[in-house]
Amino acid sequence: MTDVPATVHSGTVVDMLRANAVRDPDAVAFSHLTFPAGGPEHGRRVSLSRAELDTRCCALADALAAHELARHRVLILAPSGLDFIVALFGTLYAGAVAVTCPPPLSDESDPRTERAVQIASDAQVSGGGDDP
Numbered sequence: 411m412t413d414v415p416a417t418v419h420s421g422t423v424v425d426m427l428r429a430n431a432v433r434d435p436d437a438v439a440f441s442h443l444t445f446p447a448g449g450p451e452h453g454r455r456v457s458l459s460r461a462e463l464d465t466r467c468c469a470l471a472d473a474l475a476a477h478e479l480a481r482h483r484v485l486i487l488a489p490s491g492l493d494f495i496v497a498l499f500g501t502l503y504a505g506a507v508a509v510t511c512p513p514p515l516s517d518e519s520d521p522r523t524e525r526a527v528q529i530a531s532d533a534q535v536s537g538g539g540d541d542p
Contacts, residue, residue, distance in 0.1 A: 424503050428464060435461035442491045458492050463499070470500025480505040482536035487513040487526060509533045 421429075430439070441457040458466070474484065484506045488494040494510075501508040509530070514523040 422502075423499070427460070427467070427499060431460040431464035433460075435459060435464075439463040440492060440495050442495075444491070456492060458495070463496065466496045467500040467503045470496060471503035471505075474501065474504035474506055479536055481507075483507045483509050483533050485526070485530050485533070485535040486510045489513055509535055 427439075430437070437460050438457045439460045440463065441455050444454045444456060474480070484501050484504075486494070486497045486501065486508055488497045489512070498508050498510065511526045511529045512522055514520040514526060
């Protein structure tokens with residue numbers, strides 16, 4: 411476990427992420443272990459630096475802003491991993507509300523398809539996607 415100094419940050423999560431990207435851009439922000447079925451890459455670690463995270467979040471925020479989705483609910487259909495992290499924080503960068511849902515696997519026969527439709531309806535989302 412890494413020793414993290416106990417500092418008080420008085421801004422938002424977005425303020426903290428942006429400040430960290432400026433302060434130490436090459437530091438690892440998030441890492442994820444991938445375990446593709448049957449592949450040779452079991453346990454392969456993929457990471458995003460603070461600067462990469464900030465860049466990708468800003469790009470997603472710009473795309474959401476282009477669709478005027480600030481202050482609206484946005485459905486996130488990304489599997490767990492770095493794309494989910496970017497989608498979650500990018501939505502916050504845009505000033506939108508993230509509504510998360512596990513993505514359907516492939517087709518309408520997947521029960522998660524109906525679940526995603528129901529969550530989107532219940533949350534009254536204005537936009538969404540699976541490609542951060």
